[in-house]
Amino acid sequence: MIEVRNLTKRYGKVTAVDDVTFTVHPGFVTGFLGPNGAGKSTTMRMILGLDKPDGGSVLVNGAAYRSARAPVAEIGALLEAKGFDKARSARNHLLTLATTTGISAKRVDEVLTLVGLSEVARSKAGGFSLGMGQRLGIAVALLGDPRMVMLDEPVNGLDPDGVLWIRNLLRQLADEGRTVFLSSHLMTEMELIADQLIIIGRGKILADTTMREFIAASSANRVRVATPGAAELRLRLESRSIDCELLDTGALIVSGVSAADIGQEAFAAGIVLHELTPLAASLEEAFMELTRDSVQFHTDGAAA
């Protein structure tokens, strides 16, 4: 479990992370979603103690990360895809890090197999593609067999096969009862991986919810109705305080009630319906709506 409390980080006048509070629970895949520059990476670096907060605190399983007996057995992290020395082999890169905590060479080889790099384990990592670098970073994160895995933009640079692989891997880690925390700026990716969703924009938490609730809230039961009796149906619905919008095409967009309710209402009034379609709002749209201010902020060029 990762508990982030009132975490704040300033770079000069820019507040990159602004009084952020959330908890990441074991057994779930928690997505940390936000536009570029929203403060995701900064928050993750503060969780590991790489960056010092200007305020607030982080508890990793109830204690500070740095005080753990074997920190990498608490959180295994992937922070950057190219964080290795080009002149060293993948295996030696992992061995140097593993040695600090007494992780065996056997585990190093195990992790190399797991991420699919065993065949290139002894060649220089400088020749790796972005995707292979990403796999090496994930190998680093898994080395300590950690109770929590924290990955910053893990699918970056992975091919479709790799994306599928990491989805299955994260699901399995969560099913084993581990805490899985990953960031992305892509809602479409989160939709497929995450159970829990924390949305950050401009350094502030905009939403902290389950994926299911977010989907439900975003779709908001909107239904498109095509009918010759649009005006009459609209009157009847609005008299029940139901929100209706008449489009130029003559179709009605009804919010807040189910398609079944609308059909029932039309039937009772003898109105003929040509179309009755529940609209699944795109989550990407919902996410962009939610983070519009922070994206605006970002394109002004002021974000860190």
Next chain:
Amino acid sequence: MSTDVAPKVSSDQHSLKLSFARVLKSEILKLRTLRSTWIMLLAMLALFVAFGALAALSTTGQISDGRNGGPQNFGLDPVTTVLAGASFAVLIMSVFGVLSGAREYGSGMIRATLAFVPRRLYVLSAKTIALMIFVIPVALIAAFGAFVLGMAVLSAAGSETVALSDPDAQRVLFGTAMNITGLSIIGLALGMAMRSMPGAIATVIGGVLIAPALLTALLPESWRPVLKFLPSNAAAPFTEVQVRADMLALVPGIIVFVAWVILSLVIAGFLLVRRDA
């Protein structure tokens, strides 16, 4: 590429523990697994010995006859002659120190290192000791190698030689190895503090190696009491055969030199602990 999923928790989980000894092992492994480590150590060894032999040959007139304008004995004593390559060794090893300090900042690996080892002073101390483990033996071998080979060349030509048992020779040989090691550590500290190889290399060469000599040459005599405390001047009493009156005595020289090394490490440590990684 394989798309297997994770095996269940491995059995060695319980034995995992971060310790300084392990961090030191890791830093030794880091140096061992870079080819540049071996290249630089070999280059230092080769240049130190080769230039000593070359200087000896040239002194004895075996390369160029004095009458043809070649150097005749340089007016130098035998020990100084055979240690002609020492300045190369100092240069290469201070760059080696910078590399071991700044390299991880160039690649971004430092963040992985500090995530594995949140006790940052462990990292700095382990890097320092690992560097010493590599530099000290090679510096000693190079200095004594240059001495033995150079004296053999001089002796073969019937020139004046100095025995290994000579106290001045021993002082200068061990002192030279200490100078090389100390400057490599200052390089490491600068690399960690500046996080940039070009910047730290420029600083260690320009600021620590060249500037003191240049200032000593340019500034009036009245500055000497101050300038003798600069790192390369402080090293003079244990790297030069002639004991110079305007420099520190041996023991104060060692103390001041070591103090510079420690100061550089303290600054690097302070910055490492305070700054974001």
